Amino acid sequence: xxxKQILLLILIVLINMNTGCWxxxxxxxxxxxxxxxxxxxxxxxxxxxxxINPGEVASEKATERTAVTTYRASGETVFEALRKLTxxxxxxxxxxHIRILVFGEEFAKEGxxxxxxxxxxxHEFRTxxxxxxxxxxxxxxxxxxxxxxxxxxxxxxxxSLKISEKAWASTYHVQLDxxxxxxxxxxxxPVLTGVIIKGDPETGMNISNLENVDPPTTIQIRYIGxxxxxxxxxxxxxxxxxxxxxxxxxxxxxxVNVPCENGKVGIELIRTKAKINGDVEYGKPKIDIKxxxxxxxxDVECEVDLTKTKNIYALEAKVxxxxxxxxESAIKKAQDNFKSDIFGFGExxxxxxxxxxxxxxxxxxxxxxxxxxxxINVTVKIRRIGTIMKSFQKEAKE
Amino acid sequence: xxxxxxxSARQFRILVILSFVGTTILLVPSTLAxxxxxxxxxxxxxGLVFGLLLVWFYNIVGSLFPNITIIExxxxxxxxxxxxxxxxxxxxxxxxxxxxxxFTVGDFITTQLLPETPIQFTILFFLLVAIIATRLGxxxxxxxxxxxxxxxxxxxxxxxxxxxxxxxxxxxxxIFENGMRPILRGAIYYxxxxxMTNIVLLxxxxxxVNNIKQGKKAFYIGTFEAGILILFISLYSIxxxxxxxxxxxxxxxxxxxxxxxxxxxxxxxxxxxAFIWFITVIYKTILYFYGSVIGFAQILNLKDYRPLxxxxxxxxxxxxxxxxxxxxxxxxxxxxxxxxxxxxxxxFLPLLVLxxxxxxxxxxxxx
Numbered sequence: 001x002x003x004k005q006i007l008l009l010i011l012i013v014l015i016n017m018n019t020g021c022w023x024x025x026x027x028x029x030x031x032x033x034x035x036x037x038x039x040x041x042x043x044x045x046x047x048x049x050x051x052i053n054p055g056e057v058a059s060e061k062a063t064e065r066t067a068v069t070t071y072r073a074s075g076e077t078v079f080e081a082l083r084k085l086t087x088x089x090x091x092x093x094x095x096x097h098i099r100i101l102v103f104g105e106e107f108a109k110e111g112x113x114x115x116x117x118x119x120x121x122x123h124e125f126r127t128x129x130x131x132x133x134x135x136x137x138x139x140x141x142x143x144x145x146x147x148x149x150x151x152x153x154x155x156x157x158x159x160s161l162k163i164s165e166k167a168w169a170s171t172y173h174v175q176l177d178x179x180x181x182x183x184x185x186x187x188x189x190p191v192l193t194g195v196i197i198k199g200d201p202e203t204g205m206n207i208s209n210l211e212n213v214d215p216p217t218t219i220q221i222r223y224i225g226x227x228x229x230x231x232x233x234x235x236x237x238x239x240x241x242x243x244x245x246x247x248x249x250x251x252x253x254x255x256v257n258v259p260c261e262n263g264k265v266g267i268e269l270i271r272t273k274a275k276i277n278g279d280v281e282y283g284k285p286k287i288d289i290k291x292x293x294x295x296x297x298x299d300v301e302c303e304v305d306l307t308k309t310k311n312i313y314a315l316e317a318k319v320x321x322x323x324x325x326x327x328e329s330a331i332k333k334a335q336d337n338f339k340s341d342i343f344g345f346g347e348x349x350x351x352x353x354x355x356x357x358x359x360x361x362x363x364x365x366x367x368x369x370x371x372x373x374x375x376i377n378v379t380v381k382i383r384r385i386g387t388i389m390k391s392f393q394k395e396a397k398e
Numbered sequence: 399x400x401x402x403x404x405x406s407a408r409q410f411r412i413l414v415i416l417s418f419v420g421t422t423i424l425l426v427p428s429t430l431a432x433x434x435x436x437x438x439x440x441x442x443x444x445g446l447v448f449g450l451l452l453v454w455f456y457n458i459v460g461s462l463f464p465n466i467t468i469i470e471x472x473x474x475x476x477x478x479x480x481x482x483x484x485x486x487x488x489x490x491x492x493x494x495x496x497x498x499x500x501f502t503v504g505d506f507i508t509t510q511l512l513p514e515t516p517i518q519f520t521i522l523f524f525l526l527v528a529i530i531a532t533r534l535g536x537x538x539x540x541x542x543x544x545x546x547x548x549x550x551x552x553x554x555x556x557x558x559x560x561x562x563x564x565x566x567x568x569x570x571x572x573i574f575e576n577g578m579r580p581i582l583r584g585a586i587y588y589x590x591x592x593x594m595t596n597i598v599l600l601x602x603x604x605x606x607v608n609n610i611k612q613g614k615k616a617f618y619i620g621t622f623e624a625g626i627l628i629l630f631i632s633l634y635s636i637x638x639x640x641x642x643x644x645x646x647x648x649x650x651x652x653x654x655x656x657x658x659x660x661x662x663x664x665x666x667x668x669x670x671x672a673f674i675w676f677i678t679v680i681y682k683t684i685l686y687f688y689g690s691v692i693g694f695a696q697i698l699n700l701k702d703y704r705p706l707x708x709x710x711x712x713x714x715x716x717x718x719x720x721x722x723x724x725x726x727x728x729x730x731x732x733x734x735x736x737x738x739x740x741x742x743x744x745x746f747l748p749l750l751v752l753x754x755x756x757x758x759x760x761x762x763x764x765x
Binding site for chain 1: 509510511513568571572575639640642643653656657659665666
């Protein structure tokens with residue numbers, strides 16, 4: 001019995017000594033990456049990593065130093081470039097917590113597919129970061145801009161994208177698996193939202209950028225970039241981007257301004273629902289888009305009597321027309337300018353008529369998509385008019 | 399003669415489930431999606447039907463030898479030398495399969511969780527548990543299974559519930575796009591991993607189950623429940639990831655668990671979810687190890703099987719490291735050799751046993 005007790009004691013002691021994992025990495029040996037940027041360089045890829053300066057983020061009083069630091073290295077493959085960074089960085093970089101992955105515009109035009117393989121193959125990357133394109137600039141430059149309010153620029157981009165998508169609906173967050181399935185799908189092409197530097201990139205790098213009430217350089221999320229397979233081929237403007245989001249059922253809320261007598265009325269959309277139905281009739285593919293929109297009157301800057309239901313119906317018709325126009329412009333641009341099916345109409349046809357799709361898919365992007373007949377049906381309901389009834393505009397004038 | 403251990407029908411049912419789910423949960427969603435594309439879930443239903451048919455077959459074979467294992471029965475049926483030859487083949491098959499299971503789990507841990515830890519150590523720790531369980535005996539690890547199965551169930555429910563917001567039902571369309579052939583191929587692969595590998599249970603069934611009638615029922619119910627579990631996993635991997643990503647990932651179930659994100663708060667719980675297959679895989683390893691050790695002991699007419707556990711365990715570590723030179727080799731082996739290999743031992747060998755025993759009875763009856 002005594003032998004057993006001693007054995008137990010030895011085991012307990014041994015267990016305490018064996019708690020560490022083999023490849024444990026203590027937090028003070030790691031640099032936590034928040035963003036990765038990929039550009040092209042002479043020998044292949046230029047990879048930029050934005051790292052947190054733990055001392056600055058954690059300390060309670062303001063410091064002179066910046067909250068993040070960027071390092072860059074180039075290599076023939078993304079993997080090589082990332083490992084080469086250790087020549088410069090003080091600690092090993094830990095990338096499981098990155099919030100954004102940014103591609104430079106020039107790089108995206110030549111195709112992002114090759115760079116994506118490493119990111120989906122490596123075990124450290126998760127799939128919950130957002131992927132964006134640095135419009136008109138290099139990802140390297142973009143990751144250097146310091147941002148106010150949100151100390152870590154990558155977090156700022158991440159949250160702005162999330163918020164703007166919910167409240168303004170001209171942007172859309174794309175994550176790794178959606179991007180990859182967009183690239184490989186035959187009936188759909190991917191999109192990525194753009195980020196731009198507003199102001200001078202050089203001043204944005206300096207901490208003095210944050211010392212102004214109105215910072216001279218900021219980061220803005222704007223426009224949706226259209227891809228053909230893995231190559232960026234162009235941009236949708238603000239209205240077209242929103243039109244795209246209506247079709248894809250990505251809109252949760254936005255503001256639609258419609259004209260009325262001597263002014264405008266702002267309608268807040270609070271709920272939208274979109275449905276794409278494909279069909280093939282006599283060998284010709286056809287797409288039906290049905291969109292249901294629910295909104296409230298949010299802003300009346302004209303002399304309209306909202307107590308009359310007739311006027312509400314008129315507003316509904318105007319909103320419906322405006323939404324339809326935005327959608328049409330997005331489709332037209334994709335069909336005529338880009339010849340790229342970013343809406344997944346091909347997939348809708350595939351789901352509806354798998355047999356006909358087998359023939360259609362061979363030159364879907366080249367011919368069929370461009371001649372595709374798209375019917376758009378928008379239903380608008382305005383439910384509420386806010387906290388006041390009649391607008392005081394009319395009385396104010398008298 | 400070895401001492402007989404007895405387990406209840408309920409414990410047997412849980413062992414059936416754990417062994418069926420085993421490595422299936424890790425490997426099959428990817429294979430099903432690669433073969434049957436968006437119809438993977440239909441293949442999973444078909445595979446379940448195959449599984450139930452196979453249980454029916456095993457129940458018939460099992461009732462030939464209610465008080466001994468299949469290895470002892472083969473000796474009685476074919477005579478000493480031919481019987482020993484078949485038994486040696488069967489025990490080696492169990493042993494070899496045990497090493498491939500260890501390879502799979504070692505591969506999973508090395509690829510997804512601990513890339514820098516030498517694979518020897520992950521395999522060693524898994525195998526240590528299997529050796530200890532085998533030494534303690536069937537009754538002990540069957541009872542432990544009852545406790546651990548609860549957690550498998552809980553984590554499975556968490557996985558299913560927390561992924562509800564991620565479901566994308568249009569991923570299922572169009573149904574039956576490529577016809578029945580790919581679905582059938584997928585279903586065969588699926589049953590080769592799950593119900594066919596349950597041949598190992600003939601080492602404990604029906605001899606170690608205290609009530610054979612209930613045990614047969616438990617075999618059906620266990621297979622059915624495990625089949626439903628796998629159906630959910632493969633359906634979810636299509637619904638959440640789509641067939642492209644499912645077939646492209648090596649371990650889609652783990653990717654599935656990574657997708658859990660409830661209100662930016664409950665996320666990154668994939669390692670907790672991975673407990674499902676840590677438990678099921680360890681039980682599959684235990685059953686295969688126990689089966690092969692008992693098998694060798696019976697071939698050698700040992701009184702106790704325990705002296706075999708350590709030497710066989712040592713061989714097993716080396717074998718599991720060398721059985722496949724690389725993961726690609728494993729994939730090629732799975733695509734070509736695996737199906738005929740598993741069919742030989744899990745279908746043709748018991749079929750031969752059944753036919754010979756029926757013929758023998760007829761000849762005896764004529765005399």
